[in-house]
Amino acid sequence: MKKVGTKGKSPGRNPVKGNSAAVLNVPAYRLYGEDRTQSIFGFFHIEPFFVRNIPNNWRISPHRHPDFDQLSILLGGQCSFQHDGRKESVGAPSCVYTPANVVHEFVYEPDAKGFVISVSSDFATGLPSVEGALNTALLRLSSHRVVLFPPDAAATSLQSLVNQIAANFERAHRYRRDVLRYLFACLLLEIDGVVLRAQPDALGLRPEGVAAELFERFKDLLRSVIGAVGFSENERPQAHTVEVFAERLSTTTYVLNSACQRVSGASARELIHAAVLEQATRLLLYSSKPVKEISFLLGYSHASHFARFFKQRRGTTPEIFRASFLAGSDA
Template identity: 25%
Template sequence: MNPPAVEQVPTFKLYGDGLDWPIADLLHCETISARSRVFQWEIGPHRHADLYQLLYLHRGEAQIDIEGHRQSVRQAALQFVPPLAVHGFRFSENVEGYVVTLAAPWIEQLRAQAGMGQELFQAPVCLLAGEERGYLYRLFQALQREYAGPQPGRELMLHALANVALVWLGRRIQQHRAALQVPERGREVLARFQQQVEACFRRQPSVEHLAHAIGVSVPQLNSLCRRLAKQSPLQIIHQRVLLEAKRNLTYTSMTINQIADALGFADPAYFARFFRRLTGQSPRAFRESLATGPVV
């Protein structure tokens, strides 16, 4: 389905509430289910003229459509929506989470106080909560509790909790952008590391040795490999050793003991354990399986 033309997209303060901001607060907080249930779990494409929204999905599934880009989210995540971004949602009936709507001046004030760039909160972004799932759930739960109950110091607490959420968001956006814009030098370092692995994997070099050879620290190399190759340096080395072991088992008549020795294993039994740990079968079983089907 094509997204609606901009002039056809309704503009709301809160979805379904027309153009008037219904409360005196600069913040509004509610559960996802409170509003989406009324609309049969679907919030049609719309936009907000001068409001930012944080949608925290804790449990369930959300179909998120932002500016015509649609994705399905099935794990804890925070969706950030800036003003005028056309967005819509469809939720599963077991959805659990919160929606916080903030007036634009609040964001601008916080951004200036925190020394964050003007461009930081201008584009939509969906950030997976990961290990911080529990932390975010407690944070948004506290926001909802403060918003719902007229207690002493309510406004102060709302500001404090919302600011914590926004600082978390700002930091994660910065990290997200940095991960998408890896410096060219990082790619060059990874290429040099892979060249070193190729040159000496049969000796099973240590990560420390290879890091020293290419002129970086072990923590730097570890961070770089995980970010660019999605593996640790040691995993990269092990995968290259494993590839050579499979080649030898497939295309040569070398014995398993000879292959182990050629790949730097002092003990053939240790080679067998290494191979089984990475493939789920012994070298002998792998070789025997070649007669019954293709190697995967």
């Protein structure tokens, strides 16, 4: 299972081969600079920042990972980053969570210290949890994206756990995979503890087993269906309704909505709209597809309906949103 990164390789901005290469003007990588040839199951990888930052002058250019999420654990220094065009800066100690498919780039201070953890969604599933704490921790992390650690015992614990994960990743022993899974779970719970200390009421729901399992399957389906829009040739638009997703999950709309409310506090319809908005944003910023085509692919019969949906949530039209981003990129 051990993955050895491609060191010393400076990736360009040309997309890799594959169906999605001609769609987004950013590459889809396995790990940064490495061609993605197939989807990944049971994947876990950790490496220190310097492995890919030194060959690339501490700038990781825009790209995405279709198959796994990433945690950038900053233990020293500062960095700025973009998630689907949104810019932010953070200092150590902190954690930046990047979900699968999000187009992202990072610029680090020279000699910034930390690790990047890459993990497929199935890696930590199946770990025993009395109260579903791990699923809840992942949900909160995906909601917050950035977690700032106070300079206290929590930061010390963060560094200790990350160092243990890195050390065990380099070891070859019989139970290495299980050790990594449990240590990664501990890391997620440690991060979640910091989130709750800062915001005690943050998503204060404890999903039960059945609801949590259905919600996770729904999230995976959203990613595989809506997250794939615009990436295939001769693609047919699909209706993204609660009824359609409930049927594909072999459940009812009532049960699906109930699970979403218990776990996330949002309805299934709201989560579908969030996924559509995220994919629309990605295609507007990183593809040359016309707005009318994007709206059609996302299931809108009229571009005006899509424009109204987008403006209600982004505060501007798709055309102005795209033009503003391109103007900022050229500046």
